[in-house]
Amino acid sequence: MTIKGALFDFSGTLFRIEPTEAWLRAVADDLGVPFAEDELARAAAGLERVGAMPGGAVPVAVPARLAGLWAQRDRSAEQHRAAYTGVAREVALPDPRLYDALYERHMTPEAWRPYGDAAEVLAGLRDRGVRVAVVSNIGWDLRPVFRAHGFDAYVDAYVLSYEHGIQKPDPRLFALACEALGADPRDTLMVGDDRRADGGAAALGCALHFVDHLPADRRPDALRPVLDLAG
The missing domain is CATH 3.40.50.1000 (HAD superfamily/HAD-like)
Incomplete structure (x- = not known):
């Protein structure tokens, strides 16, 4: 052929996409959110487990309340953002600004x-x-x-x-x-x-x-x- x-x-x-720890570190640094290295590693592992990074690991399990949204997340910008920030919020982070900032970070050329x-x-x-x-x-x-x-x-x-x-x-x-x-x-x-x-x-x-x-x-x-x- x-x-x-x-x-x-x-x-x-x-x-x-960049590694999960690098993704989280870049956003935390931009926002001035302090993270000890062990805390950052634990948080990054949690984000990876829930599949919070677009282009990264798939979720181990999607929460039932997000399952329908997750299945159709790529059909609109709104659904995509809601799905990924939704699973990210399954992981406790020290500053609520991090969830949206992480989503914004993955859309930048520097993340790829x-x-x-x-x-x-x-x-x-x-x-x-x-x-x-x-x-x-x-x-x-x-x-x-x-x-x-x-x-x-x-x-x-x-x-x-x-x-x-x-x-x-x-x-x-x-x-x-x-x-x-x-x-x-x-x-x-x-x-x-x-x-x-x-x-x-x-x-x-x-x-x-x-x-x-x-x-x-x-x-x-x-x-x-x-x-x-x-x-």
């Missing part, structure tokens, strides 16, 4: 690090004439992250769940991306880290390439095989 279009997931595929081979692969696809779309389950505009890291020039379209009220694995979101690229799904590759969500593209006839959702320094070259499919 030689692909003519490529769809990429965002978090865990092209970019990785691209995978080591991401720029190479996106540039290689551009050189081969393969059009690229980012298809993400998300509740905020990730375009500034791509611009800040110099990736925007490689992306032809962004198809974000909250802008359409549709979330993966619904095939309609992938169909919108293929339409934006002018690409036949049968000539298009979906690259992602979530076999259920990103696997929804297969319903349209897209090929699939999965990568592992690992820290950036532990996954140096999982995207490179995509270039072999681009001819």
Whole structure:
């Protein structure tokens, strides 16, 4: 198969969110909230356990009162914020300002690090004439992250769940991306880290390439095989 279009997931595929402790430390420092190192480590572990960081670990369990919201969190900006700040409040933090500040922090370019081979692969696809779309389950505009890291020039379209009220694995979101690229799904590759969500593209006839959702320094070259499919 030689692909003519490529769809990429965002978090865990092209970019990785910062570690939970770094996330909490950055926000606490900005607000001037004192944390002893052991207290910060315990609080970060708690936030990770409940899945409070978008793009980070999944919750061990979602509270029943938030289950419905959590299942549809990527359909709007409001639902996304409410879901993540809701689970974060399951963890006692010393200053109530931290909950919203943590959510705000995760939307900044500084909170994200691209995978080591991401720029190479996106540039290689551009050189081969393969059009690229980012298809993400998300509740905020990730375009500034791509611009800040110099990736925007490689992306032809962004198809974000909250802008359409549709979330993966619904095939309609992938169909919108293929339409934006002018690409036949049968000539298009979906690259992602979530076999259920990103696997929804297969319903349209897209090929699939999965990568592992690992820290950036532990996954140096999982995207490179995509270039072999681009001819």
